[in-house]
Amino acid sequence: MRIYKEFGFEAAHFLPSAPEGHANSRMHGHSFRAVVWMEGEPDPDTGLIREFGSLLDVLNDVKAELDHRCLNEVEGLSVPTLENICVWIWGRLAPRLKRLSRVEVHRDSCHEGCVYDGPTD
Numbered sequence: 001m002r003i004y005k006e007f008g009f010e011a012a013h014f015l016p017s018a019p020e021g022h023a024n025s026r027m028h029g030h031s032f033r034a035v036v037w038m039e040g041e042p043d044p045d046t047g048l049i050r051e052f053g054s055l056l057d058v059l060n061d062v063k064a065e066l067d068h069r070c071l072n073e074v075e076g077l078s079v080p081t082l083e084n085i086c087v088w089i090w091g092r093l094a095p096r097l098k099r100l101s102r103v104e105v106h107r108d109s110c111h112e113g114c115v116y117d118g119p120t121d
């Protein structure tokens with residue numbers, strides 16, 4: 001069984017690897033939407049995999065590191081692709097959410113996103 005919670009953040013970025021003159025090589029912004037999944041059996045006493053309020057507290061801490069920032073300037077995100085943002089969010093959440101099972105990051109206005117199920121090893 002899995003639960004999820006979403007949070008949004010607004011951020012600017014550019015992609016250093018984009019070819020010179022490509023739009024992605026210039027600073028621009030997106031509305032990002034992250035979806036965080038947790039997996040497991042509900043606690044028999046509470047009926048919950050995780051209480052959503054406490055999950056929101058964790059997600060708000062991560063959001064605060066990303067929202068209204070230039071992602072390239074965030075430590076560990078010098079190449080802020082969707083893929084790398086997923087891995088970065090996973091790294092922030094995993095120590096605090098032991099049942100973390102998936103991180104998605106979407107750019108809905110572009111109809112694109114990335115899904116990360118965590119490290120394979």
Ligand SMILES: [Zn+2]
Nearest residue numbers: 013024028030
């Ligand atoms: Zn972009």
